[in-house]
Amino acid sequence: MNDNVAEIDRRIRASFAKQGLMHTLGATLDAVAPGLVEIALVPRPEISQQHGFVHAGAVGAIADSAAGYAALSTMPPDRGVLTVEFKINLLAPAAGERIVARGKVVKAGRTLTLAQAEVFAEAQGKERLIAMLSATLMAIEGRDGIVD
Numbered sequence: 525m526n527d528n529v530a531e532i533d534r535r536i537r538a539s540f541a542k543q544g545l546m547h548t549l550g551a552t553l554d555a556v557a558p559g560l561v562e563i564a565l566v567p568r569p570e571i572s573q574q575h576g577f578v579h580a581g582a583v584g585a586i587a588d589s590a591a592g593y594a595a596l597s598t599m600p601p602d603r604g605v606l607t608v609e610f611k612i613n614l615l616a617p618a619a620g621e622r623i624v625a626r627g628k629v630v631k632a633g634r635t636l637t638l639a640q641a642e643v644f645a646e647a648q649g650k651e652r653l654i655a656m657l658s659a660t661l662m663a664i665e666g667r668d669g670i671v672d
Contacts, residue, residue, distance in 0.1 A: 532558055532597045540593065551586050553593075559629040561593040564622050578618035583625075583643055587612060587657040590627030591639035595661040598632040603663040608636070610659035618654050620645030625657075637661045 533556045540546060540553045546563070549571055555562035563586045565571070565578070573579040588610055596605040627641040643655035 529558060531601070532556065535601065536561065536593050536597055539596070540589075543589065545585055546589060549582050549585060551589070554624070556593070556597065558597050559594055559632070561590045561597065561627045562624060563590045563593075563627070564624040566622055567618070567620065575617070576619070578623050580612075580614055580618070583614065583618050583623065583655050584610075584612050584657070586623065586625040587627070587641040587643050587655060588659060590625035591641040591657060591659040592627070592661055594627035594629050594641075595632070595637040595639045595659075598629050598637065599663045603665060605637075606662050606664055608660040608662050610657055612655055612657040614655050616645070616652060616654040618643075618645055620647035620652070622646040623654070624651070630658075635663055637663070 536556045549565050551563050551565040554564050567578045571578055571582040592605050592607055623645055625641045625643045630638040630640055639659050641657040644651040645654045
């Protein structure tokens with residue numbers, strides 16, 4: 525891993541570790557690469573809705589974070605990231621052994637970045653697309669994305 529890629533990985537993982545919501549959901553940061561981030565969670569009753577599926581709020585949260593961290597991975601080290609807006613399409617119930625959000629940058633700009641996340645339900649070794657998110661993210665100057 526070259527120094528730049530290692531620094532991006534360190535930066536994203538340090539920021540993710542400080543996200544209370546991701547901790548509450550039991551989400552894990554499974555992969556980090558420039559412009560790409562994968563976040564997963566294991567379904568459990570505490571994050572379910574009335575029919576037993578993972579709640580759309582939890583699905584949206586990991587998708588937003590995956591897209592946001594993908595965007596942050598393309599920004600200079602002194603920048604933080606904030607979501608300006610997102611739209612999510614829920615395509616199927618969030619049911620499986622794991623729910624995985626894969627965020628990727630579509631177009632990185634100096635101030636605004638467009639990213640998307642695809643969310644999959646994994647069951648019996650197969651993936652099923654359950655949601656798609658598109659997001660606009662803003663680079664915040666003078667912040668490294670980590671609150672002490």
